Amino acid sequence: MPASDYQDDLALLTEAAKAAGEIALGYWKRGPEAWDKGGGAGPVSEADLAVNAMLERDLRAARPDYGWLSEESADSTERLAAKRVFIVDPIDGTRAFLAHDGGFAHALAMVEDGRAVAGVVHLPALELTYAAALGGPALLNGEPISPSTAQHVEGSTVLTSKLSDDPGHWRRGVPRYRRSLRPSLAWRLCLVAEGRYDATISLRPAWEWDIAAASLIAECAGAMATDRNGSPLRFNRPNAQSNGLVVAAPRLHADYIAQLRHWPE
Template sequence: MPATDLSLLVKAAELAGDIACRYTGPEAKRWDKPGGAGPVTEADLAVNAMLEDMLPKARPGYGWLSEETEDSEARLSCERVFIIDPIDGTRSFAEGSRTWAHSFAVAEQGEVTAAVIYLPQRELMYTAAKGRGAACNGTPIHVSTDTELASAEVLAAKPNLQAHHWLNGTPPEFIRSYRPSLAYRLAKVADGRFGAMLTLRPSWEWDIAAGDLLIREAGGAITDRTASLLRFNNPHPRLNGVVAGNSTLHQALMARLDPDSPGIAGH
């Protein structure tokens, strides 16, 4: 990983925040994507346009994968690729909430090596680089030290607790919480505020890539719902769910999940 990849992503996130915050979420023009793929606003598109101009110019050999850019097979032949979610939590943005994030990553041969999750309206800049740890606003962060799943706070939407996802049909006991942005959920596990998170639906790489490195560099464990390590820049850029936390809570959740249960549509 070029040493400057992280600083490049930080600069891009700061510029993205400046652009997005010019819009008032509820007043921003909004469209629904085809096929029930969710909403997009003019702020998402403005941020994406800036990033698609800035980042490839800075790294001409890198591939490009973004939620708001039509995908191209060209990225598959690139050793390194940008994985970009211009605004993660678009529904929250459109509703006027502050809980949305910019989520940017660089992956090299399938492994994320630099990552930023930035919440400009909460003044939270999460950063990570391979082998250099994870931080929030420059202060090192670490996953929770909780060891008891029953008393741990776990970020998960209600559909994840449906009985058919769990062995013996009984979800484990834990304190359930929720945040609308997948990137933010991963960041809050990385900084130890929550013990773990899970989403059992197929998940786009751009929602997960930056958080994957944050979790790992903060001392945590992160896999898909079958306990397979996450790899990025796949031909179809979707992952088979995500389970993340400190190693103890991750193992406890994985021991209870039914790996053969079908995915879900909700978060």
């Protein structure tokens, strides 16, 4: 597909993400009905479902030949045969959303032949919109962004969970990094893309809807985004998960991969 068509899809995703934000803010801090999905999948709310319904309706109407994968839609193997697929998290960070924390995001990607080629991560409560299309720059509210220049794991700032402090994940023991966390995984990748943090890692499987859009934004900014073993990320897989995640500028990324133990899928 020509790069201009990726820009067309990016414009479509951006418009949809901002419409999603308007719906979400209509529920935010107003006590929306919520329940646990069970099986360790976490909470879902009526806001998640309202956003998902709008996105599925509008995006699929605009691109009827594209496949569909969303955290809040029943999955279908039909998407596996599609050349192009929308991969969507209607609200990434539902716990934060329900706790009146503005760090929730709408993450929307278009994937072509397994590769993310257009993506938007929109945080409506914080008025932040990250966007990128393959071959173009990564933008935050229309301005180009780039990752930090950190080169070594020691002393780097990393967005990750306490799981990363388990020595079993490291070849030479847990490095002396500075660990923080944000509720939305998509936002964590974008914070690395704009250089506010040096890296983000996930040492457990990462759902595609959490990382497809943001991994493209990070790559277009100049960072590398791979699984925990350093293998390229591929999307629209049958299990819709990656084998963990490492995102950082190239030299720092290489140092993380060298220090992490490889983990079989």
